[in-house]
Amino acid sequence: SQQGEEDPQALSIQEGENxxxxxxxxxxxxxxxxxxxxxxRGLVHLILIRSxxxxxxxxxxxxTLDTSKKSSSLLITASRAAxxxxxxxxxxxxxxxxxxxxxxxxxxxxxP
Amino acid sequence: xxxxxxxxxxxxxxxxxxxTLRCSPKSGHDTVSWYQQAxxxxxxxxxxYYEEEERQRGNFPDRFSGHQFPNYSSxxxxxxLLLGDSALYLCASSGGLGLTSIPPYExxxxxxxxxxxx
Numbered sequence: 001s002q003q004g005e006e007d008p009q010a011l012s013i014q015e016g017e018n019x020x021x022x023x024x025x026x027x028x029x030x031x032x033x034x035x036x037x038x039x040x041r042g043l044v045h046l047i048l049i050r051s052x053x054x055x056x057x058x059x060x061x062x063x064t065l066d067t068s069k070k071s072s073s074l075l076i077t078a079s080r081a082a083x084x085x086x087x088x089x090x091x092x093x094x095x096x097x098x099x100x101x102x103x104x105x106x107x108x109x110x111x112p
Numbered sequence: 113x114x115x116x117x118x119x120x121x122x123x124x125x126x127x128x129x130x131x132t133l134r135c136s137p138k139s140g141h142d143t144v145s146w147y148q149q150a151x152x153x154x155x156x157x158x159x160x161y162y163e164e165e166e167r168q169r170g171n172f173p174d175r176f177s178g179h180q181f182p183n184y185s186s187x188x189x190x191x192x193l194l195l196g197d198s199a200l201y202l203c204a205s206s207g208g209l210g211l212t213s214i215p216p217y218e219x220x221x222x223x224x225x226x227x228x229x230x
Contacts, residue, residue, distance in 0.1 A: 033218075040200055042116075043155070043221040088154050098145060098206055098217050099168050102154030 006089060006103040014111050019076040021106040023089030024069075030092045032065055033100070034074050037086045046074075046087075079110045114139065116205050116222035124228045125193050133188040133225045137205030143167075144186040145219065146178060147202040155202055161186050193229045200224045 007022045025032070031050045035043040049056045049065045049072070056063045062075040076083055086107050090100040117136045125131050137144050143162045147155035157170035161180035180186045184205075190197055204219040 035221075040149075040151075040224075040226075042202060042223040043204075045218050045220065048218060090154075098143060098219060099157050099160060099170070100145075100147075100155075100204075100219060101157065102147075104152075104154045 006087070006106045008106060009104070010107040010109070012109040012111060013079060015079060015081055017079055019079050019083070019108055019110075021074045021087050021108070023072045023074070023103055025072075025089070025091045025101075025103075026070065027091075027093050029067070032063075032072050033090045033092070034061075034063060034072075035088045035090060035102075037088065037105070039085075043088065076108075079108075081110050081112050084108060084110045116203055116220050118201075118203050118222040118225050120225060121223070122226045122228075124230060126230055127193055127195060129193050130189065130191045131193060131227060133190075133201050133203075133227070134185065135188070135203030135205075135222060136185045137203075138220045141205035141207045141220070142184050143206045143217075144180060144184065145204045145206070146186070146188050147204065148172070149200040149202060149224070151199070158188070190227075195229050198227060198229045200226050 005024050013019055029051055031048055033048045034046040037043050047058045047063050049063050060077045065072045086105045088102050088105045090102045115138050119134045145160040146158040148158055149155040158172050159169040160167050164180045175191045177189045202224045203222045206217040206219045
């Protein structure tokens with residue numbers, strides 16, 4: 001079964017706008033990771049945030065983590081058509097286990 | 113430096129048949145994990161191999177088995193295929209279960225094998 005849920009399931013915005021996706025999970029975690037997937041192909045790792053971190057940035061990406069609420073958010077600023085993809089959060093519940101538990105994903109569409 | 117590679121890209125099988133999928137990890141990685149992704153869903157963990165042994169397993173029946181070779185490449189075998197086995201099968205590699213590695217470990221995913229069971 002899935003660890004958590006992403007919200008919304010689908011998001012459609014205009015190019016240049018910001019996109020925010022949320023992820024909730026159920027159990028304690030070691031870290032949380034965000035991945036992008038284009039057209040049902042392989043997953044591309046975007047960013048990893050450890051359980052003792054609250055916010056992390058990478059280029060146009062900003063990730064927050066609230067372990068008390070068991071939730072995370074991914075913000076993509078100044079969206080581009082190339083950002084159109086499905087985005088998944090994945091939790092790593094056990095130290096070093098590398099057994100990722102994925103949510104169901106958010107389908108993001110950037111309209112030109 | 114080649115990333116994670118998987119073969120074949122696509123595969124069509126009939127119910128009841130057996131299938132073998134292959135994965136070569138990223139250079140320097142010693143751990144291989146397999147995931148199943150049904151259409152419209154997130155990937156689900158099948159199992160993980162390190163030092164040629166299955167280290168962890170998800171909630172999948174014994175019809176799903178695997179193997180890791182001395183060069184760290186891996187195979188996923190599925191016996192007695194069911195229609196519900198139709199999915200994208202993803203392989204991910206990472207370094208890390210060895211004592212010299214420091215968590216957390218980023219997993220690198222291959223492009224996947226699309227399996228269709230008819």
